[in-house]
Structures are given as C-alpha cells and as structure tokens.
Amino acid sequence: MAKIKAFLFDLDGVLVSTEHNHFIAWQRCAHSLGIAFTEKENELLKGVSRVDSLRKILALGSKEIDQATFESLLVSKNEFYLESIQNLSQSNLLPGVLDLLNEAKRRGILLGVGSSSKNALFILEKLQILSYFSVVIDGNGVTDPKPHPEVFLNGAEALKVDPSECFVFEDAASGIAAAKAGGFMAVGVGNPNISSAADIYFNDLTEFRLDIYA
Ligand code: B16
Ligand code: MG
Numbered sequence: 001m002a003k004i005k006a007f008l009f010d011l012d013g014v015l016v017s018t019e020h021n022h023f024i025a026w027q028r029c030a031h032s033l034g035i036a037f038t039e040k041e042n043e044l045l046k047g048v049s050r051v052d053s054l055r056k057i058l059a060l061g062s063k064e065i066d067q068a069t070f071e072s073l074l075v076s077k078n079e080f081y082l083e084s085i086q087n088l089s090q091s092n093l094l095p096g097v098l099d100l101l102n103e104a105k106r107r108g109i110l111l112g113v114g115s116s117s118k119n120a121l122f123i124l125e126k127l128q129i130l131s132y133f134s135v136v137i138d139g140n141g142v143t144d145p146k147p148h149p150e151v152f153l154n155g156a157e158a159l160k161v162d163p164s165e166c167f168v169f170e171d172a173a174s175g176i177a178a179a180k181a182g183g184f185m186a187v188g189v190g191n192p193n194i195s196s197a198a199d200i201y202f203n204d205l206t207e208f209r210l211d212i213y214a
Pocket of ligand 2: 175
C-alpha cells in the first residue's frame with residue numbers, strides 16, 4: 001500500500017449526523033406528493049445530490065411533475081433542512097471525529113472534505129472545524145455528482161496527492177462507489193449497509209486506528 005498522505009472526508013453521515021435531517025426533510029416532500037418514503041428508500045439518497053435525490057423520489061412514486069413544481073420542492077426541502085439544523089454546533093460532531101482530525105493534523109496528513117452538499121461550508125463553519133481542511137469540494141463545485149468520482153478526484157488534485165495515497169471516509173453507497181471508481185481506499189463508516197462494499201469498515205471513527213494506516 002502507498003504511504004497515506006491525505007484523508008478526504010464525506011460530510012453528512014461521516015463528520016456530522018445530518019443524514020437524519022436530510023431524511024426527515026425528504027420524507028416531508030415525498031409525503032406531500034403522496035409517495036411512501038421510509039429509511040429504506042432514504043438509503044438510495046445518501047450522498048446523492050439534491051436534484052438527483054428528488055428525481056429518485058419521483059421515480060419511486062412513478063410520479064411526473066412540471067419544472068416549476070420541481071424547483072419549488074427543491075427550495076422547500078432545503079428551507080426545511082436548514083431550519084432543522086439551525087442549532088448545529090461542535091457538540092453534533094460524530095464520535096471520534098475531533099480526535100481523528102487532531103491526530104491526523106499532528107502527523108502531517110493533509111485533510112479535505114468531499115461532499116455532495118451545497119450547504120457544506122455553512123455546516124463546517126457551524127461545527128467549527130472548517131480550519132482543519134486544506135480543501136473543501138462540495139456540491140457547488142462538481143459537474144458530475146457521486147457516484148462519479150469527480151468530487152474526490154478534485155480533492156486529491158487540490159491536495160496534490162495521488163488517489164492511491166489517499167483514504168476516503170464515506171457513509172453512503174454512492175460515495176463508496178465514487179471513491180473506488182477514483183482509485184481511492186474506500187473507508188466505510190457508520191452505515192452497516194455499506195460494510196461489504198467498503199474496503200474497510202468501522203462503526204464509527206473512534207474505531208479507526210491511525211497508527212495502523214499512516
Ligand atoms: P444539499 P454528503 C449529501 O452530503 C447527503 O448525503 C445527501 O443526503 C444530500 O442530499 C446531499 O448531500 C445534497 O445536500 O441538499 O445540502 O445540497 O453525504 O455527500 O456530505
Ligand atoms: Mg454522506
């Protein structure tokens with residue numbers, strides 16, 4: 001294995017538990033369209049861009065809507081989501097995150113974020129961890145969202161590392177697929193549904209032993 005020089009972290013579901021907030025917001029949209037939507041269907045949306053998520057919900061319900069309704073649903077989903085995370089703070093970081101970021105920094109490992117979310121910068125600021133990352137690639141900066149590897153390839157390029165020298169931490173099937181397609185080591189975290197697809201898997205980041213890998 002090449003020497004590990006960098007870590008790229010997914011945001012929702014890896015650094016912070018906002019996946020549940022996305023779920024509740026999408027569930028509200030789906031129900032407004034008369035489409036059944038549970039945690040099971042939500043699994044298909046994890047790591048998926050806002051636009052693609054709504055497309056998937058419509059496909060689940062075999063529903064067609066006009067462009068204006070589509071746009072307005074995207075706006076209301078995001079308003080509801082943002083309202084639900086308005087009190088987000090550092091206490092909402094997932095277990096092991098802060099310790100891992102600090103230890104990685106101490107060892108000189110470069111850190112970046114690769115998220116599908118267009119709210120990533122806002123959330124990282126609320127969590128007070130933005131300064132840890134040399135690069136943040138988010139949903140505003142990619143043409144092809146996950147499972148395409150662009151978000152992570154852009155991150156590696158910005159950090160000037162080869163994908164083989166970089167771990168990607170992900171909680172979603174779309175993100176694991178993106179990491180693998182880009183030639184990264186795909187580290188699955190906090191979602192048993194992806195444990196077999198990931199190269200290695202941990203229940204949370206407290207289980208990740210940095211001294212073993214870097
Ligand atoms: P937004 P990640 C993803 O973030 C979420 O997993 C996914 O549920 C969400 O739909 C997507 O961001 C877009 O988020 O609506 O905030 O732009 O897991 O890639 O960090
Ligand atoms: Mg995620």
